[in-house]
Amino acid sequence: MRIPSRKRCERLGARGGNSHRTATSIQWRRTFPQKRKQLTMSKPRVFVTRKIPAAGLDRVLAACDADVWPDPLPPPHEVLLQRVAGCEGVLTLLTDKVDVEFFEAAGPQLRVVSNFAVGCNNIDVGEATRRGIRVGNTPDVLTDATADMAFALLICAARRIVEGQDFVRRAQWKTWEPLGHVGADLIGRTIGIVGMGRIGYAMATRCRGGWGMQVLYHDQCASEKAEQFLLARRVDLDTLLSQADFVSVHADLNDTTRGMFNAEAFRKMKPTAIFVNTARGLLHVAADLYQALRQGWIFAAGLDVTDPEPIPMDDPLLTLPNCVIAPHIASATVSSRNGMADIAADNLLAGLQGQPLRCWVNPL
Numbered sequence: 016m017r018i019p020s021r022k023r024c025e026r027l028g029a030r031g032g033n034s035h036r037t038a039t040s041i042q043w044r045r046t047f048p049q050k051r052k053q054l055t056m057s058k059p060r061v062f063v064t065r066k067i068p069a070a071g072l073d074r075v076l077a078a079c080d081a082d083v084w085p086d087p088l089p090p091p092h093e094v095l096l097q098r099v100a101g102c103e104g105v106l107t108l109l110t111d112k113v114d115v116e117f118f119e120a121a122g123p124q125l126r127v128v129s130n131f132a133v134g135c136n137n138i139d140v141g142e143a144t145r146r147g148i149r150v151g152n153t154p155d156v157l158t159d160a161t162a163d164m165a166f167a168l169l170i171c172a173a174r175r176i177v178e179g180q181d182f183v184r185r186a187q188w189k190t191w192e193p194l195g196h197v198g199a200d201l202i203g204r205t206i207g208i209v210g211m212g213r214i215g216y217a218m219a220t221r222c223r224g225g226w227g228m229q230v231l232y233h234d235q236c237a238s239e240k241a242e243q244f245l246l247a248r249r250v251d252l253d254t255l256l257s258q259a260d261f262v263s264v265h266a267d268l269n270d271t272t273r274g275m276f277n278a279e280a281f282r283k284m285k286p287t288a289i290f291v292n293t294a295r296g297l298l299h300v301a302a303d304l305y306q307a308l309r310q311g312w313i314f315a316a317g318l319d320v321t322d323p324e325p326i327p328m329d330d331p332l333l334t335l336p337n338c339v340i341a342p343h344i345a346s347a348t349v350s351s352r353n354g355m356a357d358i359a360a361d362n363l364l365a366g367l368q369g370q371p372l373r374c375w376v377n378p379l
């Protein structure tokens with residue numbers, strides 16, 4: 016995730032610096048250190064692994080004895096393990112690994128892990144469930160923003176927009192070229208959606224409603240809604256790969272989906288196809304995608320996610336003009352990030368009270 020500038024933070028409502036520790040409260044703590052201890056003892060201890068928008072953070076600060084990691088980069092894993100020790104709740108990001116080691120370090124009093132993301136592949140949810148720890152996530156509020164991003168990447172890759180911008184900035188633009196910068200048409204083509212959940216459906220809606228595309232989808236469950244309203248057709252993966260003009264992946268990352276877009280899959284796609292991934296970088300095999308783009312097995316790709324993140328500057332994908340890469344920003348809109356903060360705070364506070372979570376990944 017990009018580090019928000021001060022201006023963006025203000026717009027998002029996040030507080031800058033350590034301003035949640037107000038001058039009055041600091042003064043009060045200096046004067047009455049024991050009272051402060053008594054006071055905070057009644058509040059649950061939580062660790063918040065990064066500053067999140069005030070839409071959620073303010074309520075966490077008001078209700079909890081909260082330790083908020085102040086840096087723009089995530090806490091190193093060893094530091095995370097130290098900071099969660101003794102906490103009853105932790106508000107995590109997708110960059111924090113929540114595994115057995117984490118749960119052991121936190122201790123048996125840990126009641127809730129509230130993830131500031133819809134995807135929970137950073138969390139060992141099975142282990143949390145075995146330990147009776149509630150896990151929350153932040154769906155819905157980022158659906159449109161993520162589908163918009165998927166479509167933006169599709170159109171950027173199809174119309175070679177980033178390549179065009181680089182051309183301009185390198186002072187290579189000499190004239191209007193009848194044969195130059197020719198990209199792919201979108202109208203009336205076929206979109207293949209892998210994972211017809213909320214975001215897949217929202218992407219398919221844009222493709223169908225705005226660009227009149229046929230919709231193919233691959234999912235373990237049928238989507239009556241997509242079939243009824245978008246005339247979508249559920250097909251096996253091979254059919255989707257071979258028939259779709261564009262393939263957009265919206266699947267969860269798990270043991271069955273990890274690496275599903277590999278050399279074999281890219282070879283089944285059309286040489287004119289465009290691959291879009293706004294879900295998780297590990298769904299595609301980066302080295303195979305590089306070959307597919309370099310050798311012309313497919314036309315282009317648009318990625319909001321990579322493996323690892325951030326993508327190393329010597330990654331060969333960065334050398335390709337037909338690969339558009341954004342820094343995992345699909346949910347980075349004001350309403351999505353505020354909505355995520357609101358749900359993440361609700362989940363945390365509900366979990367601390369032993370209540371059902373607003374968005375509960377592992378109902379216990």
Ligand code: DGY
Pocket residue numbers: 109131132133134135157294345346
């Ligand atoms: C998520 O929520 O899982 C996204 O990847 C980040 O918003």
